[in-house]
Amino acid sequence: MTARDRNSGFAARPRDAESWIRSPDPSSSASIAADLxxxxxxxxxxxxxxxxxxxxxxxxxxxxxxxxxxxxxxxYPDTDGDRP
Structure with missing residues (x-):
């Protein structure tokens, strides 16, 4: 048996949940006419x-x-307090 690298990034827990939630998905290639x-x-x-x-x-x-x-x-229109 070979040892597995535990830091491979697959299914790794995010260190900071807020930045993880707000970050765009790097694997997504769909062009959506939406916000960032x-x-x-x-x-x-x-x-x-x-x-x-x-x-x-x-x-x-x-x-x-x-x-x-x-x-x-x-x-649900955008209000000034809703923007990140």
Whole structure:
């Protein structure tokens, strides 16, 4: 058996949680027209609602992600105290 390097970085705990949360994902290559920092949000919805959302986005000629980002931004506008 060979010894494993415990400091390989895989699944390593961050030393400073705040800077780890706010840092962009280095493996992400998706170009998103959003702020410098992004976060993934998972929401459980019914298959029927998912279908309606996808149809609405297709009819508008935009992606589901862009449509939902716009919807959330309208519902929860940025205030001066929310910026990092």
């Amino acid at each position: 920092y992004t976060a993934r949000l998972t929401v459980d919805i019914t298959p029927a609602l998912r279908g309606r959302i996808k149809i609405a986005a297709f009819q508008r000629g935009i992606t589901v992600a862009d449509m939902l980002r716009d919807l959330l931004a309208r519902e």
